[in-house]
Amino acid sequence: MxxxxxxxxxxxxxxxxxxxxxxxxxxxxxxxxxxxxxxxxxxxxxxxxxxxxxxxxxxxxxxxxxxxxxxxxxxxxxxxxxxxxxxxxxxxxxxxxxxxxxxxxxxxxxxxxxxxxxxxxxxxxxxxxxxxxxxxxxxxxxxxxxxxxxxxxxxxxxxxxxxxxxxxxxxxxxxxxxxxxxxxxxxxxxxxxxxxxxxxxxxxxxxxxxxxxxxxxxxxxxxxxxxxxxxxxxxxxxxxxxxxxxxxxxxxxxGHAPFIVFPDADPVRAAKGAALVKFLNMGQACISPNRIYVHRSIYDTFLSTLTDRVAALKIGRGDQDGVAIGPLIDDRATEKMESQVADATAKGARVLIGGERVTVEGVGGTNFYAPTVLADVTPDMEISVDETFGPIAAVTPFDDEDEVIRLANDTEYGLAAYLYTNDLSTAIRVTEQLRYGIIGVNDINPTSAAAPFGGVKSxxxxxxxxxxxxxxxxxxxxxxxxx
Missing domain, CATH: 3.40.605.10 (Aldehyde Dehydrogenase; Chain A, domain 1)
Structure with missing residues (x-):
């Protein structure tokens, strides 16, 4: 036109x-x-x-x-x-x-x-x-x-x-x-x-x-x-x-979705799930997990699997074969990724993979941002407070169920939350305590035209x-x- x-x-x-x-x-x-x-x-x-x-x-x-x-x-x-x-x-x-x-x-x-x-x-x-x-x-x-x-x-x-x-x-x-x-x-x-x-x-x-x-x-x-x-x-x-x-x-x-992995969960399965939902649409989704909390006993295994999965994601123009990560929508969105990573690393987070803009051969755009895994993220970091809306997986270890529920609920947002556990009691107990409109229990896609979609709080x-x-x-x- x-x-x-x-x-x-x-x-x-x-x-x-x-x-x-x-x-x-x-x-x-x-x-x-x-x-x-x-x-x-x-x-x-x-x-x-x-x-x-x-x-x-x-x-x-x-x-x-x-x-x-x-x-x-x-x-x-x-x-x-x-x-x-x-x-x-x-x-x-x-x-x-x-x-x-x-x-x-x-x-x-x-x-x-x-x-x-x-x-x-x-x-x-x-x-x-x-x-x-x-x-x-x-x-x-x-x-x-x-x-x-x-x-x-x-x-x-x-x-x-x-x-x-x-x-x-x-x-x-x-x-x-x-x-x-x-x-x-x-x-x-x-x-x-x-x-x-x-x-x-x-x-x-x-x-x-x-x-x-x-x-x-x-x-x-x-x-x-x-x-x-x-x-x-x-x-x-x-x-x-x-x-x-x-x-x-x-x-x-x-949204500012928490993704909680309890100690009884399979960390490999949980990490694969996190990689799929976090980087969907380059992380530009309101139900994208922004804060990933993993029990310390399985933390290293989760991080290793997640990093390997992210390393395999191909970056490029969306119509190229095998591409999983396209461009962010505009320069403002890309600058936000740079700002959040800079803030997190300045406060002690580790970049396990990604963390920067990348160029794609044959494509002139400047808004390709490498899919990123941040480890050792803490609540005082910008990425723990503000919705990311981009391809950054921010991972935090936790030790106690009450602690992680408090962290998960410590936000004005209340759209979606995720949890991985093999224990039915944990699933029910935590689901009831999370103040969100949508909960995925061992499920990264709790949406359908046949299901009600919406949040609480802001x-x-x-x-x-x-x-x-x-x-x-x-x-x-x-x-x-x-x-």
Whole structure:
């Protein structure tokens, strides 16, 4: 898409340019090369998109659950048919290795399939009354227009995880995708368009002024729900703004996941698991383990296995054969890795492998950071406090169960946590004490479209996916009938 051809605003069923004619470049993070342009929309276009969603709501909200389910099922089929095309675009625009991008497209399609079925499960209840001449019943109805703001790290699945239940519930929406990955959003909306979603039911604003667009969405009285995935700071600000119109809010924010390996666990198996989940998407995942606590009795074996596994990870452009580690999203992300490693080593941590930027032969980008293992990390280090969002495994020894639970919970975040143990009592006892919304017990992938996803504390409000995921888009109406 050339600068002149950029029409990435989707309003009332039409692809449009920004009113100003302005565009912004989209780059490949592995090379820094421009791969396309997106329309630079702003407040005016956002208000037009909200109006389109309002106009479409009455008709869409009165369609049958089966009609909505049919459209979602068709979108699911189309997305799987375009899996390779979408995955290659994601690798080019976001940087993740092609295998991971393919997995994400499948995961994204799963939400469409799941919520196609959930659309047909929306129902109310009857409630006994104390009066003989009265009956109570409830209806569950769509909340209205939804503002959906999505991140760059999972640029397709985070869209379907929000728009899937919104469509199933009968809501209309305005999507604001991350400005770093607008082309993935365009390709995703074309799936919905080709599946037969009516004009105005889904609208999209691409633009660099995330603050202005976000403010227009959350302050609009016509928008009745905000769903946001991104940083904790921005999520808190948007939620505070949304309070002015008392709209429904669900936010999935940052994480600082602990990964605890107890003395009875197999340290080799645990280290292999840690390597797989830590370096997924180059560590740019909110459920990525940031603080790895290993019992001192198996500490050296764990570190040896983890280091060997990390040494085998191939770094390169995501579409190259065998690549497991692609580029970080931008220079700011890479600088954060350098800062955290410098702070940790200055305070006594050991770099067992990695710890620096690397160059990839034939690729001009500067945001490749070697997958890194830090040993002897302590709580006073920056990496123990701030979310890393990159390919650094920070490992700390521990001696006592109570101690490690205290360390694990000593954070404002509460999204995901992991523990390895072969003892059922330990698994249950520790799971109950960890203040997190998601726990993986000997499991590095405790997520699915069929399972509720979300955190506690500063990691968010509400749940996405599972049978709870559609509740966020429905209001309950009580009806009292005198007979």
């Amino acid at each position: 050339t600068q002149q051809q950029a029409q990435t605003l989707y309003i009332a069923g039409e692809w449009k340019s920004a009113e100003s004619g302005e565009t912004f470049p989209v780059t490949d993070p592995s090379s820094g090369e421009v791969i396309g342009y997106a329309s630079d929309g702003g407040v005016s276009e956002t208000e037009t998109a909200i109006a389109a969603a309002v106009d479409a709501f009455q008709a869409w909200s009165t369609t049958t659950a089966y009609q909505r389910a049919d459209i979602l099922s068709k979108a699911h089929r189309i997305m799987l048919e375009r899996r390779e095309e979408l995955a290659r675009l994601m690798t080019q625009e976001q940087g993740k290795p092609l295998r991971a991008a393919r997995n994400e497209v499948t995961y994204a399609a799963d939400f469409l399939s799941w919520f196609a079925e959930e659309a047909k499960r929306i129902g109310g209840i009857t409630i006994p009354s104390a009066r003989a001449d009265q009956r109570f019943m409830t209806m569950r109805q769509p909340v209205g227009v939804v503002a959906a703001i999505t991140p760059w790290n999972y640029p397709i699945s985070m869209i379907t995880r929000k728009l899937g239940p919104a469509l199933a519930a009968g809501c209309t929406s305005v999507l604001k995708p991350a400005s770093l990955t607008p082309l993935c959003a365009v390709a995703t909306l074309r799936v919905f368009e080709d599946a037969g979603v009516p004009a105005g039911v889904i609208n999209m604003i691409t633009g660099r002024s995330a603050s202005a667009i976000g403010t227009a969405l959350v302050e609009s009285k016509d928008v009745r729900k905000l769903t946001f995935t991104g940083s904790t700071a921005i999520g808190k600000r948007l939620a505070a703004q949304a309070a002015g119109t008392l709209k429904r809010v669900s936010v999935e924010l940052g 990691s968010g409000l509400g749940r996405e996916g599972g049978d709870e995921g559609i509740d966020e888009y429905l209001d309950t109406k009580l009806v009292g009938i005198a007979v």
